[in-house]
Amino acid sequence: MxxxxxxxxxxxxxxxxxxxxxxxxxxxxxxxxxxxxxxxDQLFRTFIMPTVRLLPAETSHQLAVLACKYRLCPVSQYQDDPNLHTPFFGRMLSNPIGIAAGFDKNAEAVDGLQDLGFGFIEVGTVTPAAQEGNPRPRVFRLNEDKAIINRYGFNSEGHQAVLQRLQRLRSKEDFNGVVGVNLGRNKSTMSPIADYVQGVRVFGPVADYLVINVSSPNTKGLRDMQSKDKLRELLEQVNDTRSNLEKNKNVPVFLKLSPDLSEDDMKDVVWVIKRKKSSVDGLIVSNTTVSRDNIVAIKMTEEAGGLSGPPLKARSTEMIAQMYHLTDGKVPIIGVGGVASGYDAYEKIEAGASYVQLYTALVYDGPGLVEDIKEELSKLITELGHNNVADVVGTKNKFYLPKK
Known part of the structure; x- marks a missing residue:
C-alpha cells in the first residue's frame, strides 16, 4: 500500500x-x-537590410515592392499624434509623410505601404504604353553617402495595368488612403503633350491627385518641357482635359520640378503657373539631380542618372524656399530630397513645404524609418511651440533662401 x-x-x-x-x-x-x-525594426535594420543590400540594387528594389505587395513588412503600431494631422484638398491626412514616386511604379504595393504608416502614397511614373525603360544596370547605391543614382527611364507597365489595380483598390470597402498618380511620357512618343493628356483622362477619375512629371533626367528631352512656352502649352491642355472629366474634374494637379533649374528658370515656371489657364494646385520640389556635388563616392561621379538622398537634401530645401517665396506661399509644396529623419522633414516644412516625401532613406534604414520620422517630427512641432504641421509651414523661409 x-x-x-x-x-x-x-x-x-x-x-x-x-x-x-x-x-x-x-x-x-x-x-x-x-x-x-x-x-x-531592429531585426530589419541589423540583419535584413544589410543582407538585402548585398543583392544588386534593382533586385533589392523589386524584393521590397514584393514585400509590400504581399504585406510581409511589419505593420506600424504607431498612433499619429493629432499635431501631425493636416488637410489635403478636402481630405485629412493622418500625417504629412508620403512615399515618393519611383518606389511603387505600377501600383502593386499600396496596401503594404499604407501598413508602414505613410500619410499618402504616390505611384508611378506611369506611361501610356508599357515600356522597359533604360538598359540594365540602371540603379546604383552610393553606400558612403546613403544615396542612389538611378536611370530607370520610366519603366512602366502602362496606363491600363495600373488603372486596373487602382480600380480594384478603390473597390475595397476598407481602403481610404490618399493615392497620387505620377504621369510621364513614353520614350518614343511623337506627341509628348498627348501622353500627359491621356494620363489625366485615364487616372483623373481614380486618383486623389495627379503629378505632371517633366523633370526626370533619364528620358531624353523630357526636361525641355519645363521651358516657359512648352510648359505653358502642356499645362493649358492638362487643365482643359481635367475640366472635361465626367468624374473628379477637380482632381488636384501637381507639377514636379528639377532641382537643377536656375533662378531664372524658376521664375519662368512661376510666371506660367500664375496664369489661370496654366495654373497648378501644387508643386513637388524636387526630382533627382544630375549634379554630383557633395558626394563621397567619387568613383560614381561618371555614372549617368539622377542622384537622390542626402547629397540632394540642401539643394531641394533651398529650392523649396525659393518656390515658396516666388509664389508668395500660395501654392502648396510637397518637399522631397534627402529626408531621412524627423528633423529633415521639419526643415523642409519650415522652408515652405506643406507635405514631405521620402524614398531613398528606406533603402538604407528600412520600413521602421517611417515611424521614427513621424515621432521625431511630432516632438519637434511641440517642443518648438507649434500646434500642428500647418503652423510650421514657411516659418523660416528666409533662412533657407540662397544668399545673394
Missing part, C-alpha cells in the same frame, strides 16, 4: 513537472515572439 501511494505521488509530481515545463516553454515562446515583434 505504501509503495502504491509512493508511486501515485511520484506520478502526480511528474505530471505537474511536465505541465510546468509545457507552461514554461509556452511562456518563453510567447515572450520571445512578443520581443521579436517589438524589435522587428
Amino acid at each position: 505504501d509503495q502504491e501511494k509512493i508511486m501515485k505521488t511520484a506520478t502526480r509530481k511528474i505530471s505537474r513537472l511536465r505541465s510546468l515545463g509545457i507552461v514554461t516553454v509556452g511562456a518563453a515562446t510567447l515572450v520571445a515572439g512578443i520581443t521579436a515583434y517589438k524589435k522587428q
Whole structure:
C-alpha cells in the first residue's frame, strides 16, 4: 500500500513537472515572439537590410515592392499624434509623410505601404504604353553617402495595368488612403503633350491627385518641357482635359520640378503657373539631380542618372524656399530630397513645404524609418511651440533662401 501511494505521488509530481515545463516553454515562446515583434525594426535594420543590400540594387528594389505587395513588412503600431494631422484638398491626412514616386511604379504595393504608416502614397511614373525603360544596370547605391543614382527611364507597365489595380483598390470597402498618380511620357512618343493628356483622362477619375512629371533626367528631352512656352502649352491642355472629366474634374494637379533649374528658370515656371489657364494646385520640389556635388563616392561621379538622398537634401530645401517665396506661399509644396529623419522633414516644412516625401532613406534604414520620422517630427512641432504641421509651414523661409 505504501509503495502504491509512493508511486501515485511520484506520478502526480511528474505530471505537474511536465505541465510546468509545457507552461514554461509556452511562456518563453510567447515572450520571445512578443520581443521579436517589438524589435522587428531592429531585426530589419541589423540583419535584413544589410543582407538585402548585398543583392544588386534593382533586385533589392523589386524584393521590397514584393514585400509590400504581399504585406510581409511589419505593420506600424504607431498612433499619429493629432499635431501631425493636416488637410489635403478636402481630405485629412493622418500625417504629412508620403512615399515618393519611383518606389511603387505600377501600383502593386499600396496596401503594404499604407501598413508602414505613410500619410499618402504616390505611384508611378506611369506611361501610356508599357515600356522597359533604360538598359540594365540602371540603379546604383552610393553606400558612403546613403544615396542612389538611378536611370530607370520610366519603366512602366502602362496606363491600363495600373488603372486596373487602382480600380480594384478603390473597390475595397476598407481602403481610404490618399493615392497620387505620377504621369510621364513614353520614350518614343511623337506627341509628348498627348501622353500627359491621356494620363489625366485615364487616372483623373481614380486618383486623389495627379503629378505632371517633366523633370526626370533619364528620358531624353523630357526636361525641355519645363521651358516657359512648352510648359505653358502642356499645362493649358492638362487643365482643359481635367475640366472635361465626367468624374473628379477637380482632381488636384501637381507639377514636379528639377532641382537643377536656375533662378531664372524658376521664375519662368512661376510666371506660367500664375496664369489661370496654366495654373497648378501644387508643386513637388524636387526630382533627382544630375549634379554630383557633395558626394563621397567619387568613383560614381561618371555614372549617368539622377542622384537622390542626402547629397540632394540642401539643394531641394533651398529650392523649396525659393518656390515658396516666388509664389508668395500660395501654392502648396510637397518637399522631397534627402529626408531621412524627423528633423529633415521639419526643415523642409519650415522652408515652405506643406507635405514631405521620402524614398531613398528606406533603402538604407528600412520600413521602421517611417515611424521614427513621424515621432521625431511630432516632438519637434511641440517642443518648438507649434500646434500642428500647418503652423510650421514657411516659418523660416528666409533662412533657407540662397544668399545673394
